[in-house]
Amino acid sequence: MQPTITVHPLAPEDQPAAFRVFEEAIPDAFARQGLADDKEWIAGEIEEKKRLVRQSLEPDAPVAFLVAKRGGEVVGTISFGPCGHEIQVCTDHELDEVGExxxxxxxxxxxxxxIGSALIGELIALLKAREIRRFCLDSGYKEAQQRWRRKFGEPYRVVPDFWGPDSAHMVWLREVKDF
Structure with missing residues (x-):
């Protein structure tokens, strides 16, 4: 039997393990998109996530990270913070004040x-506790877009060819109370 999954706020000692999650999961996601050869883009994405983790550990950080652990080992991450550049661009800054x-x-x-569902559930609980009413999320990964559609319904905005021919970027806007 597998050990139970637990979800906790990221602690300083979780940082190296969270970095390893990015180092494994991001190249895998890019490979499933047919982008495994774009090493520079992958490295940049990993470094940006590491920067967000480091920022989340600072006092009064605008970003909160949660980690999922199985048997004490970090196996997943999720964050909530200011909306990112792609959401700002894709929505013409309509959601700049909505957290991502x-x-x-x-x-x-x-x-x-x-594990992903457990992370989302705990993050929704955190948003409710903080009385945050709405959140947004985005994805350019086709596989993730299918999952988000099943979990969050139709996107708020779809930008065709954002990443190139037949490679749309999607943005969802959801009410916390709906979960």
């Missing part, structure tokens, strides 16, 4: 085991 659910990554060996 982001950095949802699960180690490839742990995917499809409910």
């Amino acid at each position: 659910l982001g950095s949802l990554y699960v180690r490839p060996s742990e995917q499809n085991r409910g």
Whole structure:
């Protein structure tokens, strides 16, 4: 039997393990998109997520990270913070004041085991506790877009060819009370 999944706020000692999640999950996501050869883009994405983790550990940080652990080992991450550049561009800055659910990554060996859902559930509970009414999220990954459609319904905005031919970027806007 697998150890139970627990979700906690990121602690300083979780930082190296969270970095490893990004180092495994981001290249895997890019490879599934057919972008495994774009090493510079992958490295930039990993470094941006690491920067957000470091920022989240500062006092009064605008970003909050949660980690999922199985048997004490970090296997996934999720964050909430100011909306990112792609959301700002894709919505013509309509959602600049809405926080973003982001950095949802699960180690490839742990995917499809409910970890992402557990992370989302705990983040929604955190948003409710903070009396945050709305959140947005975005994705350019086709596989993730399918999952988000199942979980969050139709996107608020779809920008065709954002990442190139037949590669749309999607943005969702949701009410916390709906969960």
